[in-house]
Amino acid sequence: MLFERIYEEGLAQASYFIGCQRKGQAIVVDARRDIQVYLDLAAKNGMDIIAVTETHIHADYLSGTRELASSTGATVYLSGEGGTDWQYDFDGTRIHHGDTIQLGNITVTAQHTPGHTPEHLSFLVTDGAVADQPGYMLTGDFVFVGDLGRPDLLDEAAGGKDTRFAGAKDLFASLKRVFMPLPDYVQIYPAHGAGSPCGKALGAVPTSTVGYQKAFAWWAPYLENDDEQGFIDELLDGQPDAHAYFARMKKENRLGPALIGQPAHPEKLDVEQVKNMLSDGSALLVDTRDQHSVHRGTVEGALNVPAGGQASNFAAWVIDPEREQRPLIVTLDDEANAAQFRDALYRVGIDTVRFFTSDIAELANYQPETIVPADLDHTGYDALVDVRGKGEYAAGSIPGAQQLSGGSALWRLNELPQTGSTLVTFCQSGVRNSVVASGLRRAGYKVLELEGSYQGWLDEQGA
Numbered sequence: 001m002l003f004e005r006i007y008e009e010g011l012a013q014a015s016y017f018i019g020c021q022r023k024g025q026a027i028v029v030d031a032r033r034d035i036q037v038y039l040d041l042a043a044k045n046g047m048d049i050i051a052v053t054e055t056h057i058h059a060d061y062l063s064g065t066r067e068l069a070s071s072t073g074a075t076v077y078l079s080g081e082g083g084t085d086w087q088y089d090f091d092g093t094r095i096h097h098g099d100t101i102q103l104g105n106i107t108v109t110a111q112h113t114p115g116h117t118p119e120h121l122s123f124l125v126t127d128g129a130v131a132d133q134p135g136y137m138l139t140g141d142f143v144f145v146g147d148l149g150r151p152d153l154l155d156e157a158a159g160g161k162d163t164r165f166a167g168a169k170d171l172f173a174s175l176k177r178v179f180m181p182l183p184d185y186v187q188i189y190p191a192h193g194a195g196s197p198c199g200k201a202l203g204a205v206p207t208s209t210v211g212y213q214k215a216f217a218w219w220a221p222y223l224e225n226d227d228e229q230g231f232i233d234e235l236l237d238g239q240p241d242a243h244a245y246f247a248r249m250k251k252e253n254r255l256g257p258a259l260i261g262q263p264a265h266p267e268k269l270d271v272e273q274v275k276n277m278l279s280d281g282s283a284l285l286v287d288t289r290d291q292h293s294v295h296r297g298t299v300e301g302a303l304n305v306p307a308g309g310q311a312s313n314f315a316a317w318v319i320d321p322e323r324e325q326r327p328l329i330v331t332l333d334d335e336a337n338a339a340q341f342r343d344a345l346y347r348v349g350i351d352t353v354r355f356f357t358s359d360i361a362e363l364a365n366y367q368p369e370t371i372v373p374a375d376l377d378h379t380g381y382d383a384l385v386d387v388r389g390k391g392e393y394a395a396g397s398i399p400g401a402q403q404l405s406g407g408s409a410l411w412r413l414n415e416l417p418q419t420g421s422t423l424v425t426f427c428q429s430g431v432r433n434s435v436v437a438s439g440l441r442r443a444g445y446k447v448l449e450l451e452g453s454y455q456g457w458l459d460e461q462g463a
Contacts, residue, residue: 003018011196011313011348015032023103029055031068054079058253061249079110107125146201146218150198150200150239248322269355270357291433295368295449296367297366298360303318307332316350368437385423387426387427398426406433426450430453
């Protein structure tokens with residue numbers, strides 16, 4: 001059996017490629033939307049991808065299930081569990097608890113594990129070449145390493161009302177019914193790792209075992225003592241902020257994400273072409289440099305989305321493709337880097353990276369305003385805004401600051417003074433703050449970024 005984990009750092013998201021080497025057949029579970037990595041794996045190992053499936057209707061990234069099936073002709077398998085309100089709206093073979101998908105010697109068995117979502121499936125994997133019992137479990141957003149999938153996300157991101165309590169009960173029941181009876185040796189492979197907001201304490205280790213989780217996970221004593229209420233109380237306490245774009249992901253993943261097909265190569269633009277497109281409003285510039293470079297000079301009205309591991313996440317904080325559909329010009333040196341950045345944005349449904357320019361130094365006409373911590377008490381402003389998560393805010397913030405998580409700030413402008421007002425913004429070190437500040441400026445605010453952000457303020461206090 002070939003078993004490959006494909007991990008996206010920015011979204012802390014894992015997908016899985018499982019293949020039978022004897023038969024030359026493979027399945028992909030929880031694929032991301034830029035699918036070349038799976039096609040390359042199949043080609044490298046002489047396999048055909050004959051099946052694609054996913055554990056649930058995802059909220060944190062746009063699924064590549066339809067894209068991969070369209071490219072390969074693979075059969076789509078989708079959860080038929082959860083009731084009529086939780087069915088997919090696109091074609092696929094519906095599978096239920098106990099149904100199997102066969103790949104030569106490999107058997108993939110669906111297990112209905114509601115809690116994070118009502119339709120959620122986990123998959124037991126049996127390598128028939130060496131065993132007649134499952135040795136692996138793809139747990140999706142059911143069981144993470146050291147944590148569990150949060151049951152409140154439907155309330156936070158999908159417009160639900162108090163679904164968290166039923167979800168928490170379902171999660172407790174799923175653990176009792178499906179997870180606890182499994183042999184201790186079964187290895188678990190979740191859909192997310194550390195940094196994902198789909199849980200509150202996800203481990204950075206990519207895999208664990210059923211036995212280890214039953215022995216050491218925070219929830220294990222509650223299951224051992226059959227303490228459902230204690231489990232629910234601890235599970236729901238302290239869950240992190242949900243990003244606003246999750247609601248869009250949930251809707252698009254249920255309807256079926258738009259197909260990309262063969263993406264066009266990003267086109268390089270020179271200085272005059274960029275200036276013309278920006279002046280007539282036919283494109284939007286995305287400055288992909290770090291906050292220090294941006295502060296030395298950028299283009300007025302540009303958004304700051306640093307290239308690298310967090311590009312998918314940060315882009316969805318400040319670009320809503322339902323409202324902003326103009327082509328994006330990204331500040332990168334070559335076509336390969338521009339294509340990589342484009343693919344990162346595909347993962348969150350932003351499909352408009354069309355151009356790139358390497359001439360940002362010549363284009364720069366604006367320097368974002370900043371303020372040093374020592375001047376904070378002597379500067380007039382209308383709101384002091386902490387764009388970190390609510391857990392960070394609760395652990396300590398600047399007196400008088402209001403918390404407005406970066407992942408939802410542009411969707412919660414009603415909590416800020418009217419546009420045109422002056423805001424001072426900060427995060428922990430300045431990276432997130434630069435992203436959010438660029439979006440708030442485009443929304444019509446005068447934004448002063450706190451130099452060094454919260455850490456700079458702490459240093460100023462001698463803390």
